[in-house]
Amino acid sequence: MRSRLMMYSTAPLDDPVGQSLGHHHAHFARRRGQVAVYLPEVATFCAVSADPTGAEWADLARLLGPGELADMFSCPATPPADWEPVFVLEGRQMIRPAGNRPDRRHVETGTDVVELGADSVPEMLDLVARTRPGPFWPRTHELGTYLGIRDNGTLVAMAGERLRPPGWSEISAVCTAPEARGRGYAARLVNALVARIEARHERCFLHVAEANAGAIALYEGLGFQTRKPVTFRGFRTPGQSQPYR
Ligand SMILES: CC(C)(COP(=O)(O)OP(=O)(O)OC[C@H]1O[C@@H](n2cnc3c(N)ncnc32)[C@H](O)[C@@H]1OP(=O)(O)O)[C@@H](O)C(=O)NCCC(=O)NCCS
Known part of the structure; x- marks a missing residue:
């Protein structure tokens, strides 16, 4: 205990x-x-x-x-x-309180959520360049699990784990190509990561720019709460x- x-x-x-x-x-x-x-x-x-x-x-x-x-x-x-x-x-640091259930509309992860590894780095870098979710480098994906959704073979959404202080895992690089937004892809990917992180008895946190109202709305809808400004x-x-x- x-x-x-x-x-x-x-x-x-x-x-x-x-x-x-x-x-x-x-x-x-x-x-x-x-x-x-x-x-x-x-x-x-x-x-x-x-x-x-x-x-x-x-x-x-x-x-x-x-x-x-x-x-x-x-x-x-x-x-x-x-x-x-x-x-x-x-910006602000947000955490997902223990036992906070995600919005049921976004729980379904679907079979089209795939793990992204070293082979996917060029398309991950390309998606990051088009959407600018925050810093991402050629070996950032080694910090944790990165998940993506492809549309007709093209990577259109991704999210992954970055910082990992004891007991916690940071969800990062959350991004959806402009032409694929509003379909619930980011919500599905974040929820899929939350499920994996909480299954190993860790908790989720993230950082978001204060000016990024759309992302803050996304995270609040998925049960994240603001811990502190940064x-x-x-x-x-x-x-x-x-x-x-
Ligand atoms: C933020 C972003 C990832 C959202 O991607 P998305 O795939 O369109 O998001 P979803 O379709 O999964 O949206 C899920 C929920 O988030 C909320 N949301 C998403 N984008 C929003 C916006 N721009 N304004 C308000 N709410 C928004 C909606 O409430 C939606 O809930 P709903 O199903 O009730 O409508 C995307 O706009 C993006 O890539 N932005 C640029 C990169 C970025 O800023 N990433 C975040 C870094 S911290």
Whole structure:
């Protein structure tokens, strides 16, 4: 009982990148001292301690290299003044409360929901480029299960798992091609992931941009509730990036 209660603690959700890299995704981590980053072809997210020292920021700069993106995800820590701000995006973190039943209209997963693996990466990247659900890289699909729906052989909708802090799995890359929207594809894919995640006794969470009212409506309809507002920030490490050879 005690372990189940600990597993469902929301505390890991306050540092989802660090908690993922420290546990389920440790094999995707590059580390230096206290800091960790994902392998760049998997994700660009960085993790630092709750109150990083100057030495930690220096370690992160060395890990990433000069003039490179430090995607701090929702981490509130501010790097030194010579780190150039690259982006700021207001968003929210949503969780799916335990025992919350999905809307019955969207429970049916259908036989046309397929698992997407390495062979599907080119079409996943193409769908992401057309729909812009958020960052997605050539090896992001290795972070968890990715599901899709094809229409006449063409991938028109997908969703998958990204961050995985203990007890939780983040649903991400939810997108439907413009010509296939409004058919319930995103709802079916998210529900199929929810079923898989909850079957292994984990709980679902996700992040969404505050301006994305359509996606927020989708997630609320599937039983997700807002846990807290978050601010996504990215910075450029000091110095000049090295030209690729
Ligand atoms: C958001 C998105 C994934 C929805 O895909 P979709 O396949 O059209 O969604 P569905 O047809 O499954 O919609 C299911 C429910 O979500 C809600 N919904 C979906 N899109 C909505 C919109 N733009 N506005 C309001 N509600 C919306 C509807 O209430 C719908 O419920 P209904 O069956 O009662 O009508 C799609 O618009 C998209 O790819 N957007 C760009 C990428 C993106 O922003 N992804 C989310 C990143 S967090």
